[in-house]
Amino acid sequence: SQQGEEDPQALSIQEGENATMNCSYKTSINNLQWYRQNSGRGLVHLILIRSNEREKHSGRLRVTLDTSKKSSSLLITASRAADTASYFCATGSNFGNEKLTFGTGTRLTIIP
């Protein structure tokens, strides 16, 4: 079963706008990670946030984590055509965080 569920499943926005996607999970976690997948390629790690952190930034990416609500959000600011991809959240549990459980992903399309 999937630990993470992303919302929305698909998102289309104009280039330059901000994109927000959400992830909900079910059990306690050690950390939560976001990955990007371009069509036909492997996943690429974007950012990791620990369970005791609330917000983290990396370039145009901002991730928040609310462990009380078991949810996370990924914000991409000033979107570019190259951001078109699928985005997945993945959680590492407290009982062996060498394994990750992935969600089903959000398909983001940036319209030039």
Place this chain on the structure above:
Amino acid sequence: DAGITQSPRHKVTETGTPVTLRCHQTENHRYMYWYRQDPGHGLRLIHYSYGVKDTDKGEVSDGYSVSRSKTEDFLLTLESATSSQTSVYFCAISGWGQGLYEQYFGPGTRLTVT
């Protein structure tokens, strides 16, 4: 792709035949993983390895076996391929960084079982 290769990249095989997929890394990472990716299911863990000759099952391990005789190689075998195993298979690796495990993925193998 962080020094990870997968072979073959594409394969078409018939139901009932054995198939072996290979993952090779040059990063000397301890952990290696096999996932399958299907529409609507995201990535699901098949098996993973935490060292040479040390492996464990994942969420969807039925019909699959793995072996790791060297740090750099992790093999996934479908003993008798079925049409339900048509999928894209990804290998991933991770090491130890501040007690957390970021994973790095290979390019994938597209397997079609006819």
